[in-house]
Amino acid sequence: MDIDVLVVATIARALAFATPLLWAALGEVIAERSGVVNLGVEGMMALGAVTGFAVAFTTGDVWWGLAAAGLAGMLGSLLHAFVAITLRADAYVSGLSLTMLGLGLSALIGRAWVGRPLPDPMRTIDVPWLRELPLLGPMLFQGQYVLTYAALLAAVVAWAMLFHTRGGLVLRSVGENPTAVDAAGLHVRPVRYAAVLIGGLLAGIGGGYLSLAYRPSWGEGMVNGLGWIALALAIFAMWHPLRVIVAGLLFGACFTLAFRLQTVFPPELLTMLPYVFTVLALVFTAWRRGRLAFGAPEALGRAYLRGER
Amino acid sequence: MIGALRRRRAARRWEPRADAPAWRVMLVTIAAVAVAALVVTWVFVAYGVAPGEAWATIVRRTLLEPRGLSETVRKAIPLLLAGIGLLLAFRARFWNIGAEGQILAGAIGATAVALFTELPGPLVVPAMFLAGMLAGAAWGAVPALLKARMGVNEIITTLMFNYIALYLVRWLINGPWKARSATGFSYSERFPAEAVLPTLGATRLHWPTLAIALVLVAVVALLLARSRFGFEVEVLGRSPEAARYAGIDAGRVTLLLAALAAGAAGLAGVGEVAGIHRRLVEPTQLSLGYGYAAILVALLARGKALAVVPAALFLGFVFAAGDVMRVSLRLPSQLPDVVTGLVLLLVVASEPLTRGRWVRRDPAEAATAPAAEAPVAPPAAATAGAPAGGAAHASPDGEG
Amino acid sequence: MKHAARLALALALLLPLGFGSAQRALEDLKIAFLYVGPVGDYGFSYAHDLGRQALVERFPGLETTFVESVPEAEVEPFVDQLIADGHNVIIGTSFGFGDGLLAAAERYPDVIFGHATGIERAPNVFTFMADFWQVYYLNGLVAGALSETGTIGYVAAFPIPEVKRHINAFAIGAREVDPDAVVEVRWLYAWFDPAGAQEATQALMSEGADVFAFTEDTPTVIQVAATRGFPSFSHYASMLPFSPETVASGQLVNWEAILIDVVEKILDGTYTADNLADVDYFWGLGEGSVEAGAEPGMLINPVYEAQLRAEVLDHPEFGEISVYELVERRLEQMSTLPPEFEPFTGPLRDRQGNLVYADGVSATIDELLGMEWAAENVRGPWDGEP
Structure with missing residues (x-):
């Protein structure tokens, strides 16, 4: 294959593949920025995927389906928020339990929807005018889903909100130093609740993309580990929304290249490519930036209890 | 919108206590399990299964026969091994979620010894455990x-x-280690008889792995309670800064712990390939998510080494139940995951x-309580970031 | 079948004691199936469950049950439970269940065990397989005619002989219609990987493939190919609903053909828990255990009928013949017992140029089962190529 065809196709496919990762990772960034780690992404995506499919199938409208998907993810995250924030139980166990619960529940609900094609799935679009551009047209503006562009937009919005609004400052402060926020007369828990729920909403949308657009059908195990990858990407992006785009695209490019380069490299080794590459990219970043590279929110994973430090 | 977040003073507040009495822990845990049992009973009713009979079947099939x-205990073996390792790692705030991979690495190590060495018979199994442990440890040492x-x-x-x-x-069983005997399906050759673990009577309980697991739990408990190393782990777990002041080489301790933890998971991998x-x-058949379930075991054990045993057995029971x-009660196969979650x-x-x-808030305290102790973190703090040691951490003990 | 029953009846009359005691009543049978995946995988396990349902339809009142998503390591304890619950015939449907089934069979000598895709048997363990190689060849004929670019995409799970045999049969069929057609293969290294199947199909499209076949447990390839209007083939179950306009044909399995035969023979006393060591089914088109078609009864999707009738070639065996008719003729030839035509018949060369079968020589069943070589027009990586 010509190298320019390869590059164009790889980037175009990286975008399509990475879209659910972008949504879910973005959600996790927001939740973790407020100090609440949520390992339930895989479960929330599965809930979103099955609910979105069921609703889209019943109503015949993918957009209702998508809304339902986001809501389902949000409901899942509400459970996590209650256990980890209100009850102050261990956020890691709570998230893992949510993943188990979400995968089981989605499979259980989904029994009725297996093997049914979605009559009217989400359509791909060509962006008018921009699609005509040489190279960039086929690379970015042909045959993608609206949700892909929406994910990119969401990343920019999240960045602006987190880093350039007072609300964003409060959210980040809650994740860095909840005691200080509390002392300043602001509630910690509502902020954390909001962040976790937004995280669930975005993860649910990511799941909805899978069952409404990427592969319009439902099957048990259809999320297939993407939630875990999204978790890793959130950290890989150092909890920064714009870097999530870069991280997601890199991972997506590796994933699709694993099939495109099979004629050149042994395929069984290529399947490891996205994972090996992620580790190498992290090492490289760390090496370039020195030891202070990773800005985890200081209070990440710790329940907040007033009067306790 | 921000104004809405201004807090009201609550009349009661939560008073945390670092070391709760054992009876209290027991009581609360039993209460939680009882509530869970009620929920499961409701699930039985919802699916039209007679709850009394269902519970009787579960107890008979998992505990009495x-x-x-x-089988219940057998399921707990990998959870015990990987769990005790993870407990160690988590104590030092090393967030290892790689036990699954370390189990696989251990299995690779054991297979290499079983199939490709010419050791005298009695040495094969010890060598497999050693190789599996080292392979697991190596796999865990790289991230550390x-x-x-x-x-x-x-x-x-x-x-x-x-x-x-x-x-x-997958590569090994499809490529260099692929068996000639399995009509080309992706498996290695079968292990020779001397590389297969003995089992207890007619069961599949590979007791050598269980024995190793129990000894390991005891050793870790002793180590944590009585040794200089235990002290170092303790300090590092509480605060990396304190560890630095105490002259503890955080890097060395982390590396050692991570390798130990991964080695334990590696042993679990040996048990699975040599015992079962x-x-x-195929890797997804080799370990049925034991490495992930072990995270739960370690976290449920709350940093207490001996508590890993009941935690692993509990999870083993939950899985067996x-x-x-899904087999005897004919409930949907997806239901157990829901119930487990x-x-x-x-x-x-x-x-x-x-x-x-909960204690009633002292009015005087309520008036002055949490005074401004530190200013709201400046925006730069969020991006400039914490020291490298402070990446995503949380103590399994909860708030340290 | 009728004949066998009559024979059994005659023997039973001749030997009132002894022989008749081996017969079993339908009500005594309790059959449990162990599936490797969820019934909803819409692939392998789904097809097995359709077989179970058809079996019950054929024998009303027969008691059956199934357990899905059974891990290899749990086969033995699951069998313990099923037998404790009164089941006396256990059918496992994955190669990896072999060890567990054989170990259990030793402990329960009175229970009959069946192992799909298995190779090891015992007095109370039989093996069975419904294989697609003939059907893939037929689909290859269709693919060769439908491809305009001459590049046919194939998304494959694992490089094991079963999959290699299917790719080769498919490629041989394509070549018979279009001597320049190539089959481009991409590997998933997984039976179930929807995202991988999606990206592999996309990669094949970039390579110019315009017709798609696959061995994977989801309809992903069909859905992705349909976004560009490219034809594809159902695998295992009918996947026509996922794209009624583009599923050209496919490979369908009727596991019940074998299961019905087994149950009949258990009932009439032919099969007992002592005499199964040599019972091995390897059934194809002739026995009705597999079928070619986009869905049962639809050999070729009417959407493509005109195109395939218009595509006429000069065939060495049939002379001037349309591809549509060629598919029908070959289907007839392979539907007889024994088959009049075998796709793996020489002269056949592998893609390295070695002669695998000389003129007129056909593959034996053992050679089919252990196939490692790649057909001449297969492209892409090929693990374990001799």
Whole structure:
């Protein structure tokens, strides 16, 4: 294959593949920025995927389906928020339990929807005018889903909100130093609740993309580990929304290249490519930036209890 | 919108207590399990299964019948091994979620010895355990090294190493180690008889692995309670800064702990291939998510080494009960996952109750309480970031 | 079948004691199936469950049950439970269940065990397989005619002989219609990987493939190919609903053909828990255990009928013949017992140029089962190529 065809196709496919990762990772960034780690992404995506499919199938409208998907993810995250924030139980166990619960529940609900094609799935679009551009047209503006562009937009919005609004400052402060926020007369828990729920909403949308657009059908195990990858990407992006785009695209490019380069490299080794590459990219970043590279929110994973430090 | 977040003063507040009495922990845990049992009973009713009979079947099949009981304990073996290792790692705030990959690495090590060495018979099994432990440890040491030397986040690296191990096993059984005998299906050759673990009577309980697991738990408990190393782990777990003041080499301790933890998971992998499969198999069949379930075991054990035993047995029982539900009770095969998730959520949700109690707020305290101790973090703090050692951490003890 | 029953009846009359005691009543049978995946995988396990349902339809009142998503390591304890619950015939449907089934069979000598895709048997363990190689060849004929670019995409799970045999049969069929057609293969290294199947299909499209076949447990390839209007083939179950306009044909399995035969023979006393060591089914088109078609009864999707009738070639065996008719003729030839035509018949060369079968020589069943070589027009990586 010509190298320019390869590059164009790889980037175009990286975008399509990475879209659910972008949504879910973005959600996790927001939740973790407020100090609440949520390992339930895989479960929330599965809930979103099955609910979105069921609703889209019943109503015949993918957009209702998508809304339902986001809501389902949000409901899942509400459970996590209650256990980890209100009850102050261990956020890691709570998230893992949510993943188990979400995968089981989605499979259980989904029994009725297996093997049914979605009559009217989400359509791909060509962006008018921009699609005509040489190279960039086929690379970015042909045959993608609206949700892909929406994910990119969401990343920019999240960045602006987190880093350039007072609300964003409060959210980040809650994740860095909840005691200080509390002392300043602001509630910690509502902020954390909001962040976790937004995280669930975005993860649910990511799941909805899978069952409404990427592969319009439902099957048990259809999320297939993407939630875990999204978790890793959130950290890989150092909890920064714009870097999530870069991280997601890199991972997506590796994933699709694993099939495109099979004629050149042994395929069984290529399947490891996205994972090996992620580790190498992290090492490289760390090496370039020195030891202070990773800005985890200081209070990440710790329940907040007033009067306790 | 921000104004709405201004807080009201509550009349009561939560008073945390670092060391809750054992009876309290017991009571709360039993209460949580009882509530979980009620939920499961409701599920039975909802699916039209007679609850009394269902529970009787579950108890009989998982605890009373010898074969059933042996299977319940057998499921707990990898959870014990990987769990005790993870407990160590978590104590030092090394967030290893790579036990699954380390189990696979251990299985690879054991298979290499079983199939490709010419050791005298009695030495084969010890050599397999050793090789599996070393392979697991090596697999876990890489992320630990990257974290200690370069500050690379271990959550990602250990997770990625799970996938890499998975594809490594797939490559081995599809390529260089593929059996000639299995009509080309993806398996290694069968292990010779001397590389297969003995089992207890007619059961599949590979007792050598169980014995190793129990000894390991005891050793770790002793180590944590009585040794200089235990002290170092304790200090490091509480605060990396304190560890630095105490002259503890955080990098060295982390590396050692991570390798130990991964070595334990590696042993679990040896048990699975040498005790159950008797050849290297498809990775998702080799370990049924034991490495992930072990995270729950370690967290449920709350940093207490001996508590890993009941935690692993409990999870083993939950899994075995789930099997009874879908095989004998004819419930949907997806239901056990739902039940497991619910049970675990309930158990974890009850846990804070063991750690403190509600007390009436003293009016004087209410007026002055939490005074401004530190200014709101400046925006730069969020991006400039914490010291490398402070990446995504949380103590399994809850708030340290 | 009728004949066998009559024979059994005659024997039973001749030997009132002894022989008749081996017969079993339908009500005594309790059959449990162990599936490797969820019934909803819409692939392998789904097809097995359709077989179970058809079996019950054929024998009303027969008691059956199934357990889905059974891990290899749990086969033995699951069998313990099923037998404790009164089941006396256990059918496992994955190669990896072999060890567990054989170990259990030793402990329960009175229970009959069946192992799909298995190779090891015992007095109370039989093996069975419904294989697609003939059907893939037929689909290859269709693919060769439908491809305009001459590049046919194939998304494959694992490089094991079963999959290699299917790719080769498919490629041989394509070549018979279009001597320049190539089959481009991409590997998933997984039986179930929807995202991988999606990206592999996309990669094949970039390579110019315009017709798609696959061995994977989801309809992903069909859905992705349909976005560009490219034809594809159902695998295992009918996947026509996922794209009624583009599923050209496919490979369908009727596991019940074998299961019905087994149950009949258990009932009439032919099969007992002592005499199964040599019972091995390897059934194809002739026995009705597999079928070619986009869905049962639809050999070729009417959407493509005109195109395939218009595509006429000069065939060495049939002379001037349309591809549509060629498919029908070959289907007839392979539907007889024994088959009049075998796709793997020489002269056949592998893609390295070695002669695998000389003129007129056909593959034996053992050679089919252990196939490692790649057909001449297969492209892409090929693990374990001799």
